[in-house]
Amino acid sequence: MKQTTHEVTDGNPDKAVVVSLVLKSDRLSEERVQYSLAELISLAESAGVEVLHSAVQAKDSIDPKWFIGKGKVEELRDAAERLGANTAIFDQELSGAQVRNLERALDLKIIDRTQLILDIFAQRAKTREGFLQVELAQLSYLLPRLSGHGVNLSRLGGGIGTRGPGETKLEMDRRHIRNRIAELRHALLEVKRHRALHRERRKKTGVFQAALVGYTNAGKSTLLNRLTQSDVYAENQLFATLDPTSRMLRLPNGQEIVLTDTVGFIQNLPHDLVAAFRATLEEVCEADLILHVVDSASEMRDQQMHVVDEVLQELGVQGKPGIAVFNKIDLLPVGHEELLSAEGDAIQVSAFSESDLDALKLAVQERLMGDTKRFRIPAGRGDLISLMYRVGDVLEQEVDGEDIRFDVRLKQNEFDKQGYMLQAFMAQEAIQHEGENV
Numbered sequence: 363m364k365q366t367t368h369e370v371t372d373g374n375p376d377k378a379v380v381v382s383l384v385l386k387s388d389r390l391s392e393e394r395v396q397y398s399l400a401e402l403i404s405l406a407e408s409a410g411v412e413v414l415h416s417a418v419q420a421k422d423s424i425d426p427k428w429f430i431g432k433g434k435v436e437e438l439r440d441a442a443e444r445l446g447a448n449t450a451i452f453d454q455e456l457s458g459a460q461v462r463n464l465e466r467a468l469d470l471k472i473i474d475r476t477q478l479i480l481d482i483f484a485q486r487a488k489t490r491e492g493f494l495q496v497e498l499a500q501l502s503y504l505l506p507r508l509s510g511h512g513v514n515l516s517r518l519g520g521g522i523g524t525r526g527p528g529e530t531k532l533e534m535d536r537r538h539i540r541n542r543i544a545e546l547r548h549a550l551l552e553v554k555r556h557r558a559l560h561r562e563r564r565k566k567t568g569v570f571q572a573a574l575v576g577y578t579n580a581g582k583s584t585l586l587n588r589l590t591q592s593d594v595y596a597e598n599q600l601f602a603t604l605d606p607t608s609r610m611l612r613l614p615n616g617q618e619i620v621l622t623d624t625v626g627f628i629q630n631l632p633h634d635l636v637a638a639f640r641a642t643l644e645e646v647c648e649a650d651l652i653l654h655v656v657d658s659a660s661e662m663r664d665q666q667m668h669v670v671d672e673v674l675q676e677l678g679v680q681g682k683p684g685i686a687v688f689n690k691i692d693l694l695p696v697g698h699e700e701l702l703s704a705e706g707d708a709i710q711v712s713a714f715s716e717s718d719l720d721a722l723k724l725a726v727q728e729r730l731m732g733d734t735k736r737f738r739i740p741a742g743r744g745d746l747i748s749l750m751y752r753v754g755d756v757l758e759q760e761v762d763g764e765d766i767r768f769d770v771r772l773k774q775n776e777f778d779k780q781g782y783m784l785q786a787f788m789a790q791e792a793i794q795h796e797g798e799n800v
């Protein structure tokens with residue numbers, strides 16, 4: 363009895379009131395609070411929900427029973443009744459008991475931020491890996507929230523919060539869920555192993571790999587499409603992309619590299635979810651170059667960059683070569699562009715400008731590939747010959763008397779690793795450097 367369809371809505375969108383609780387001790391600026399609420403509304407809309415009413419409550423502490431204050435609960439019930447809402451969405455994670463209490467008090471379907479994100483993911487998943495990851499994340503979320511014997515999600519009557527690739531629609535007991543979680547983990551390991559093999563093979567071909575990463579809605583998929591004449595899903599929605607997609611990108615010098623689009627990041631991403639999607643981000647760990655795409659026009663630009671930097675750090679890729687791609691500069695008021703140029707290795711683009719895309723390709727090429735250099739080594743030194751092949755692509759190799767002459771296009775990342783050996787041999791004059799940019 364597996365669910366086989368993954369419709370976005372059944373033509374009858376959920377109608378929701380949304381609530382965010384702000385703890386006074388967090389001392390968030392009014393701007394941050396409003397942005398967080400706006401982001402929650404965007405998430406809800408991306409899930410296909412119609413938002414009828416939104417509210418923020420500032421409190422000293424979380425109410426253990428209702429999460430928000432009792433007065434706010436009543437206010438919400440009135441608003442929901444007046445506007446005809448059937449769902450209440452909370453910006454933070456709720457406990458199982460809070461969900462049950464709120465359900466009873468409000469007579470609404472209760473969804474928290476994690477469930478909302480999971481629901482979007484469930485709608486977007488396209489690959490087997492995506493389905494497995496979403497189901498695993500949904501069940502991991504559900505397990506500690508089960509009360510008593512089991513849970514019957516069909517009680518929610520379909521729609522948001524009940525979509526899933528697997529069996530989450532059915533009544534399941536804890537034991538069943540634990541077994542299913544184990545099964546999913548196992549299946550995911552298999553998928554992961556396959557992908558690792560695939561990557562190994564790709565690596566052996568020596569093709570450079572670049573990854574587009576960034577906050578959700580920054581324009582990663584649009585850039586992939588425009589740079590590679592592709593047609594992956596790009597939309598003004600949060601988490602339009604779930605599964606990584608790779609395309610060949612031709613650089614100005616004619617060389618082709620692999621460019622990969624990845625799932626977007628968001629603030630306060632629940633830890634279970636981060637773990638579930640870690641595999642998706644493995645592509646980022648393997649990349650030779652990271653393109654951090656930034657929505658330059660977002661009021662929360664700096665915070666979003668910070669969130670992305672944090673995730674990259676968690677992934678352990680902070681040392682990799684990278685370029686900050688300040689996208690959507692067409693949306694900035696004239697004169698504001700300079701603000702962005704303070705960044706180190708950065709470029710400003712509009713995904714809709716051909717010349718900007720050309721400039722971006724050139725920047726990628728320059729960052730990935732060092733110059734072409736000409737070296738001369740004594741014939742018969744196998745160790746030096748193999749070093750030549752390690753530091754870059756050998757474009758030409760010619761025997762010249764007792765020597766061999768190499769024209770090598772340096773691979774920046776390999777050069778970084780092997781450069782000291784090259785320099786040591788050059789100091790001993792075993793390798794002679796004859797010129798640049800030949």
Ligand SMILES: Nc1nc2c(ncn2[C@@H]2O[C@H](COP(=O)(O)OP(=O)(O)OP(=O)(O)O)[C@@H](O)[C@H]2O)c(=O)[nH]1
Nearest residue numbers: 578579580581582583584596597601602603626713
């Ligand atoms: N004005 C303007 N809009 C852009 C630009 N690049 C992308 N967009 C728009 O921004 C929205 C999001 O673009 P996507 O490419 O889906 O963004 P993404 O980073 O892939 O988002 P997720 O997959 O959700 O993480 C779309 O409506 C795009 O048309 C740009 O340079 N200028």
Ligand SMILES: [Mg+2]
Nearest residue numbers: 582583602603
């Ligand atoms: Mg995308």
